Amino acid sequence: MAEPIAKFLLRLAPMIYGPTLLFALGQGALIPLIPTMATRAGADLATSGLVASALVVGQLCGNIPAGWLVAKVGERMAMVISGFLALAGALMLPFASNIGVLALAIFINGFCAAAFGLARHSFMATHVPFHFRARALALLGGSYRFGMFLGPFVGALLLGSSGHESAVIWFLIACLAVTVLLVWFGPDPEREFEAGAREPITGEATAGVSLPDSPNAKEGVFSTMVRFRAVLARLGLAASTLSALRAARQVVLPIWGVAIGLDAQTISLVVGISGALDFALFYASGQVMDRFGRLWAVIPSMLMMSFAFLMLALTGGWDSATAWFIALAAVIGVANGLSSGLLLTLGADLAPKQNPAPFLGSWRTLTSAGAAAAPVLFSGMAAVAPIGVATAAMGVIGLFGTWAFLRWMPRKGGRA
Template sequence: MRENDSAGRLSLRKIAIPAFGPSLLFGLGEGAILPVVALSSRGLGASVAAAALIVTLLGIGSLLSNVPASLLTAKYGERPAIIVAATMSMFAMVCCGLAPNIWVFAVGIFLIGAASAVFNLARQSYLTEAVPVQFRARALSTLGGVMRVGVFAGPFAGALAIQLMGLSGAYWVGAAAVVAAGAVAWTLPDLVHPYSSRSAAPAPPPSVRSLLVSHRRVFLTVGLGVLLVSAVRASRQAVIPLWAENLGLDAATTSLIYGLSGAIDMLVFYPAGMVMDRNGRTWVAVPSMLLMGLALILMPLSTGAGTLLLVSLLIGFGNGIGSGMVMTLGADYSPSCGRAQFLGIWRFLSDVGSSGGPALLSGLTAVATLSIGISATGVLGLAAAAALWYWIPRNAPDRGAAVLRGPSEQRRTTQTTRRSGRGPGLRR
């Protein structure tokens, strides 16, 4: 066991920069453009409603591309998919920066969302297979954490570029960041799967439909919990500024509260991953949703900046300890054969929740009040905690993991695949 632990630590250190570096840079690129998408739309002549719709194209592009992204990753491998996603995102950001009209700009935003789906799925699949299972939660929590750090830092880099080049400067920062992400990802080592046999012909990968049928119990149980988790997480980004405005707080105070909540969010991802690895997933998943749910229920009771700050910090802490939780659960339940396709379905469920949460908040606010909408979102958090507590222990996770391919192994495999007519990036 000690040898296995040592080997696991060595593997995790070996891939740290090429695995986590692209996520930091990709997050930086997305963070640079997020604050200016609506402003750019307005500058190109869009109405307020149309600008809001264009902002949603990021999520729509990701939602519709999760399953195609899984097929791309399964066919060509994780590293090529990450590089393709970075290239695609770069061209889309340049398209947005040079867009002559709102239609070209909208296409660019949609493609950025689609590229994000490919990138996120491929990086999750890669770490799931590369890192030993005893370090899986730490690796995926770190993956989610560094992405958040990048998104947090992106607006500052974008603001500096905007001062020099106008709104288009944010897209040039984004393009440069994703190009750098692709360049770092180029150094990722390929993977060799211990369950594969060189002498035997590889089994055909399962279809998305067959995985839906064979894993329907997981999707209808833990998958439902993940959908609720994503709904609560997506809604939290809107409730803090909306309630701050309801309390009559100025923009500077609102930004400070939101920023402090985000800072707490970024500080606790690695300890949470350690707890998940050592004690089990429920020790983090359930408290994360309980804290967020209770904080959202308490938010309408806040009466000023001080009480709103306390509630927002609790939301940030709850969300922070859940960093990588959805990815870890998806990795645990994904089969070794067909992993990418499974994760595509898993991320689709997550994106449905991310789209549905804010829509529910908006609908309840329109027909009732903002406080009722926020409280209902908090109830979703409690429901997510209950679903995860009940279902996670009742589905045994897959314990398979891939190993990294060394230089000599890479050369041998490349020669074998060339003689057999298969591309060098194919792993199965």
């Protein structure tokens, strides 16, 4: 008899969801302070931005090595190793007296976050049954989002009570330490879920494209990348456009608010409402994907975000620009929430069951690259063209991604 979904997800809490929440909570508390720490170390505004970007660069650089590590030592040991390295990087922060050491510590945090995330992703791709995989992965994404959402508030509380940023750094260190202990001494997920038949979840039937034979357990990252190059070039490119839209909204909405003359408090409120709508829908997204198929979540999400960016670009000179900004920010939040967990789920669908980590390393590199490129592209276009043009360009990227998903995504949610 199949194990109930709620019971299965509850068993994942101490080994998957709890560590994810703690890791994100510490990281979320630190991120708003990075520019301030860089400025105190002697950086100007431009250099502070580069130091802050070291987190994203670390995540981008960490995915492929993480795929190799998980394939070699397994999911649990990869999480332990990456947790220890992240803890070592965090311990550098109180002693980071110059910009180079600070940037290195931030880079290590991002690098290890990639390894930690890929290990969880690989485990879920291997052990979670297909018929509720999207809900399990949406809950994983929701755990991370909740930590990132709550972290800045915890950081602000610690700053207000202590008056110094070191309290936030030690909070990050404590979160990482508890995460490592939880993963190390808690139940081993690979043994805990070893018994019991699992339905085949290899990606061939769910990809909507013709995949070659699955790689064996000894095949490495680069050979796997070559073997699955067609899928990565098609659906991987489509997935990177979704990542690009998600990252763009974090830049476009605050800058657009400034462009139409809103104050910082109003902009923060609007962005916060958008984020709350996004977070509120994460589990509903998993239900849609499991019941109706992945396409029914991603296409509405992509279309809503694309047209919201295009519409936003038209409203800058209107008398009702503020009302449109509020409404379209809410639409973008809802749209992003509808695709919560989609990239994790689609990567798990496509990954070979026998050895998912090398494929997922390549998959996550593409999605991270899309997220890293979008803010740079928007900022570059805004520097040489009106901000409306740069905003509309994000919408055009979204429409291209919608076409790519329609062209290469499967039409059925289950195995045919």
